[in-house]
Amino acid sequence: MRERDAIIAHVCASLLVGIGIGVYVASRAPRRPRAGDARAAAAPARASVARMNASSGGEFGDVGILGAIGNTPLARVSSLSELTGCDIYVKCEFLNPGGSVKDRVALRVVKEALREGALVRGGIVTEGSAGSTGVSLAMVCKALGLECFVAMPDDAALEKATLVRAFGATVERVRPVSIAHREHFVNVARRKANDAVAKRGKGFGYFADQFENLANFRAHYESTGDEICKSFGNTLDAFVCACGTGGTLAGIAARLREENSACKIFLADPQGSGLFNRVTRGVMYTKEEAEGKRLKNPFDTVTEGVGINRMTENFKILLNTPGMISGAVKVSDPEAVAMSRFVAMHDGLFIGSSSAVNLVSAVRVAQFLGPGHKICTIACDSGLRHMSKFWNDDYLAAHDLTPRDVAERTSLAFLDDDVSVTPAMC
DSSP: OHHHHHHHHHHHHHHHTTOOOOOOOOOOOOSOOOTTOHHHHHHHHHHHHHHHHTSOSOTTOTTSGGGGSSOOOEEEOHHHHHHHTSEEEEEEGGGSTTSBTHHHHHHHHHHHHHHHTSSOTTOEEEEEOSSSHHHHHHHHHHHTTOEEEEEEETTSOHHHHHHHHHTTOEEEEEOOOOTTSTTSHHHHHHHHHHHHHHHHOTTSEEEOOTTTOTHHHHHIIIIIHHHHHHHHTTOOOEEEEEOSSSHHHHHHHHHHHHHOTTOEEEEEEETTOSHHHHHHHSSOOOGGGSTTTOOSSTTOSSOOSOOOSSOOHHHHHHHTSTTOOOEEEEEOHHHHHHHHHHHHHHHOOOBOHHHHHHHHHHHHHHHHHOTTOEEEEEEOBBGGGGTTTTTOHHHHHHTTOOOOOOOOTTOOTTSOTTOOOEEOOO
């Protein structure tokens, strides 16, 4: 097992070097604007753009590896575009230097904490992460001379823990439990930061808190959303994305609708998550939670990093802004697995599980809107981060998820029947 870990770490670390070219402009903003008001939450980001456009260079030496975060390319997914009659695009976030969309969040969270004095040089940043945030934080922290601790559920793909360790950060893998449990990975990370503060003083321990920290929203409003606006102008018809923390969808949605109020926003949601029901029915509930049917792991899905059964401060921005979300799409695990194989085979696009959920939903939105529309989504990370589970056919077979036949390029028959967009109630 150690030999395999070493091989994975070597391959993944090599692939990360030099990927992506871009400039991320630093900003200064209060950490906690009023949740529920997209314009209020975005105001610090708008002001920071104006300040930094008149400035020269970043406060934290972003000409290094951190300067490569952002400005990722857009790619038209030819096969899906031809089959739907719409232009379906992915924002290639796997080309960030840390390999995922979470690079933007990690950079913003750490910079805001340093500016506000909540974090000092030599301190430790902690986070609970089942997805890619831990990897991105490890990279950003090491580039800025900080320590990093990541708590992960022990059923998350092994590659993620291996990558965090490759950056010299510490990983603690814990069993999956409810967020209310003391040993939930988020609570473990919070205690680690509190312990560091108790021992060394203020600023020497900082809990990144990606779910509730609105720096997450601001990162995507200011960078990802702004880049998409510059690419499409006012011609984009719809944006669709899955949520874990909610920061990606909330930030991008706020910026897109500020630019073009006609752009429709849709939620993509995997099985086991309650966000679909919250958006379409007004209640945070899934059928798996019915008495006698609750799963051992509430997130009993092969997808990682998206789907949740609680409200976060970032997601509340979407819910509390009238008319922000037009609808939602529920995506099954078999569909996500099949979609990943389809675009790899026919488009040369090698994606992870959350990206596959996004592409399934982009197709549903295209079918819902009809031919002739432009739809954008996020390719969050590559399949390299999912080789031991989502891209492991033996693992999938053991969970009754043998991939469907996707050899035929001219058909979307690998998707479930009679599934469409459900209009939002919020």
